[in-house]
Amino acid sequence: MNAICEAESKASGEAGIEICSVRAGATTFGVPITRILEILGAPAAKPVPLAPSFIGGLVHYRGEVLTAVSLRSLLDLPAQEGASDVLVLESPAGCFGLMVDAVGEVMTVQPEWIEANPSTLDDRRKALFAGACKLKDGLLVMLDPERLDPMRLLH
């Protein structure tokens, strides 16, 4: 662990994965920034009646209507009071939004810090999470936009 911390302290100079940290509930998540097209600060989201529960709503994004997945609903957390931030993510099937409580910072992590999902996670989270990233001050759940694609979640 110490080695890792040291590695982190000098990581800025080395090649690593740049990730953007986001928060939903008490957990911090990391999304590779290469997959983020844009971050929308508290956009007005429009709910869609009768939509699957994981849909957070529709967001107006550059002239298009973006479907936003709510990270909170995916984790069965109650909806957040007040506005949420939305990450515009790229997936093979097209763009979609990921609604999170708040966007944190951009940081560089090394691939070796990332471990597979712990076996104790429930199946649903195993399917959603792309591993755990060990930071010096805690853990970060890695997210893979492909796994969060609304069409994929539907099936």
Add this chain to the structure above:
Amino acid sequence: MDELTREFLIESQEGLDRMERCLTELEERPQDSELLADIFRSVHTIKGTTGFLGYTRLESLSHAGENLLGMLRDGRLHANAEIISTLLELMDGLRAILASIEAEGSEGEGDDRAMIERLIDLQRSDGEAVLPQTAQTDAARRASEPVDKALGDKPPGDKAPGDKAPGDKAPVERRSLHAVPKTARAAGEENADVENGAVKAATSAADSTLRVDVDLLNRMMNLVGELVLTRNQILQTTSADSGFAPLSRRLDMVTADLREAVMKARMQPVSHVFSKFPRMVRDLTQQLGKRVRLEMEGQETELDKSLLEAIKDPLTHSVRNAIDHGIEAPELRGGAGKPAEGLLKLRAYQDGSHVVVEVVDDGGGIRVERVLDKAIERKLVTREKAAQMSERELLQLIFLPGFSTAAAITNVSGRGVGMDVVRNNVEKSGGKVEIESHAGKGTTLRLRIPLTLAIIPALIVRSRGQSFALPQGVLHELVHLSADQTREQIQWLEKSPLYRLRGRLLPLVFLGRMLNQHEAAAEGVGCYIAVLNADGRRFGLVVDGLADPEEIVVKPLSPVFKQIGLFSGATVMGNGEMALILDPGALAVRASIAISSEDEEQAAEQSVNVEKTGQEFLLVEAGAEQMALPLADVLRIERIPRGRMERVGHTAVLRFQGMVLPIEDRSGIVGQKHEEGDEMTVVVCRDGSRHVGLAVSQVLDVAEGAALVEAGTDVVAPGITLLKERVTSVVDLGRIPALPSEEPEATLEVAV
């Protein structure tokens, strides 16, 4: 120059441009097989078409080039600088001939032998190492063949076996166009003449037009849509600041023009689709032993490119159907007293914001009994259910998947695909299919297609605090019910809510309930019933409130929402808020609203128009008095906060979208005491070209007025009408004073 040659020139020049680009790239990446394939295709297409058009020089040159390129493509030769420069020279040679064709109509004089020799030599010189002997000689033989042909001036188009160019097919079809029925041909030629005229004016056919990627146009359309929204937002925010008004007005104008121009760029005449029918009809009639005359009307009608694509297949299906099932064999027609030659009419015209394409035949029509038998046989409907269906509903059965009435399954149609495909394709693009059939007389199939995919007029309705867009095409009328009226007038039959609309029961659908919106509706504010007719399903959609109608830009929804099935898209409104677009047909089906029979519909219509002769009036109450307003002059009814009412002198005025509207207030409603947030009703009417408002206490009804003759004369009394058995005064809008008015008091009294 005929259209075919012109098209060939444009295509060839484009091909050569592409080839030039690719050749230069090839120098850097000589092994790139995709580049080679691309170049090969360009030359191949030219060769295929030239042979057919009889341009022998072009053909022999391109043939020699094609052989060399074929070897390069197959990897039997490697591209080197010499080959590439020779190919570039070949290209220049081809260009020169094309230019000569364009200028003089002929290939001109010239000797291509040296060029062809070089091309053949190149195939030998470099190829030896890689090339198997047989293939080489074979290629050489094939390469020299057309040269001999060209030199011997043999008829073109007589190509080596196995040398079929894909490009050959199109010209063949085109040529046979000239052997088709006269009317169609005349129309086609007329079209070609028009286009030729345009070409003469331009210096070069290829220079005057530009092929634009449809994706780019789509993107432009999208951006223009955004601009429209931004403009709307600007107009809303600047209405308060007078300095911005002229600027925003100009922005408004420019945006409108730009939108029109982009939409125009996407428009194509329906002749693009119609033009293939003459040949199809000819082939089908020969195949089926029928005689059919094809008439086409309105070919110049323009339609959005993507919509044109979308109706291509449905139309083809419909034409096939009409000839196969519709029009009878000549001997049968004779027996029925019709001319032996059947008539198939394709007609396109614009109707408001829609383009209607009709396929009309004078054949046997659709016999409803046969439709029913077949539907039962195919288990598409049960006998019990069918017994309750109206004739119109039965006719709709032909749109069900797996339905076909053809007595015999022919090559042409009758395999159980057809009308359902037609309907699906048309509905996918926001259109509608209507069918009308009279046994023994013929069938009319009507495809009603929106002019453009992108922008539709819609009414914004509100349900539990959310906005939804309701396409105006299906909207018939709006009924407002106050809180008391909601309680009293919405009646329940078991669990079905109903409303008596002019004495007829109208099934109601509560939007909030349908969408499972849990937020409680605001108490005591009443509701609106939007009376809709979605594909013959009449129902009232109950919503909490209404906002202004808007022209909305339709955005597709993610397929995630497909299973909901009630929304056809989403839109961003002028105020930046998003709204889901309701699909009225789907709402009706979800609520199990049946298709009303034609009789019912007529009855419903008639309850509105008792007699066509009488004029319709909007009955309003102002103060204690009831008055009538000619319905034709009523633009809209507005509920506005009383606080917005202002005064110029003694006249009440309303500022509205940057304009000022004089308000006629004969009963002093404007001046009444009111509290903050109170609303009042203003009927906005048209008087000639100006608009005027009328302050009223209440809008009562729409009714038919009957003329009253003054006693003792036979003169119809002006200014009054018999409305609902009461003599009612008609408001004379012309006497509402114009602004600014010098003496408003003088005119206020008389208007009755």
